[in-house]
Amino acid sequence: MSRMIFMNDRLVPEEQAVVSVFDHGLLYGDGVFEGLRSYGGKVFRLAEHVDRLFASARSICLEIPMSKAAVAKAVVDALAANKLSDGYVRLVVTRGAGSLGLDPNKTKHPQVIVIADTISLYPREYYERGLRIVTAATQRTQSAALSPRIKSLNYLNNIMAKLEGLQAGCIEALMLNHKGEVAECTGDNVFVVRGGRLLTPPPDAGILEGITRGAVMELAVAAGVDCREVTLVRHDLYTADECFLTGTAAEVIPVVEIDGRTVGSGAPGPVTKRLTDDFHALVRR
Numbered sequence: 001m002s003r004m005i006f007m008n009d010r011l012v013p014e015e016q017a018v019v020s021v022f023d024h025g026l027l028y029g030d031g032v033f034e035g036l037r038s039y040g041g042k043v044f045r046l047a048e049h050v051d052r053l054f055a056s057a058r059s060i061c062l063e064i065p066m067s068k069a070a071v072a073k074a075v076v077d078a079l080a081a082n083k084l085s086d087g088y089v090r091l092v093v094t095r096g097a098g099s100l101g102l103d104p105n106k107t108k109h110p111q112v113i114v115i116a117d118t119i120s121l122y123p124r125e126y127y128e129r130g131l132r133i134v135t136a137a138t139q140r141t142q143s144a145a146l147s148p149r150i151k152s153l154n155y156l157n158n159i160m161a162k163l164e165g166l167q168a169g170c171i172e173a174l175m176l177n178h179k180g181e182v183a184e185c186t187g188d189n190v191f192v193v194r195g196g197r198l199l200t201p202p203p204d205a206g207i208l209e210g211i212t213r214g215a216v217m218e219l220a221v222a223a224g225v226d227c228r229e230v231t232l233v234r235h236d237l238y239t240a241d242e243c244f245l246t247g248t249a250a251e252v253i254p255v256v257e258i259d260g261r262t263v264g265s266g267a268p269g270p271v272t273k274r275l276t277d278d279f280h281a282l283v284r285r
């Protein structure tokens with residue numbers, strides 16, 4: 001059976017959910033997106049994702065032709081139409097079709113697309129044993145060039161780093177900013193535990209402020225774990241007691257090796273395990 005896709009104002013069968021070859025989302029990566037999850041029929045932090053989508057759009061002068069409430073409803077409707085209670089949703093807004101020039105003023109009709117599907121998590125063994133990652137030579141884009149806080153359709157910066165990770169046999173790669181500080185991974189935020197304290201790079205390190213990141217920081221506080229946003233360099237990761245990544249698709253996933261250095265004991269640590277459990281409890285609540 002074909003999936004139902006929300007396009008602009010209604011649900012249509014997958015085959016009819018098409019965009020123009022003149023869409024600047026396709027031609028230039030001009031647009032914004034979100035990835036969301038639903039657990040047991042409820043979308044996790046839906047309002048936060050919709051707010052971030054609208055903030056990304058505002059930043060690139062893209063006017064989403066729907067209200068926040070209507071976008072949120074489209075997400076819920078797309079999941080329901082595909083009978084998905086545990087699903088992944090890709091919410092996309094493209095600049096729309098225009099001429100073959102960069103000028104966004106020459107485009108018409110931004111396209112609002114909601115794809116509800118199932119999620120493929122990282123293989124289970126990685127959650128049990130932890131990930132190996134490497135640092136990519138590709139730097140995270142500087143905020144002065146393109147802010148990583150904008151979740152835009154232009155993900156080539158991350159894809160270049162992802163390729164480096166894959167070429168090294170790793171499914172994630174660490175990205176540094178132009179100052180050589182730890183920013184984030186290609187599709188996940190990064191945390192370390194040192195002396196019982198949870199540390200993660202601040203937004204001005206050049207990161208996407210992940211919604212999972214925010215949730216995990218709140219869970220840490222609730223669990224009595226001191227959590228701080230601090231500048232980190234690779235040395236901090238190499239010498240950490242624990243390291244883990246967070247993201248909508250990944251949830252919380254341990255990292256046990258970075259650039260050939262074993263992190264902590266080489267197995268997922270107690271703070272990582274506690275926050276993983278608390279995260280699972282939170283999304284099911």
Ligand code: PMP
Nearest residue numbers: 187188189208210211212247248
């Ligand atoms: N950083 C980047 C570059 C990402 O693409 C993502 C995934 N959207 C994240 C971090 C994690 O963000 P979130 O927890 O909101 O999914």
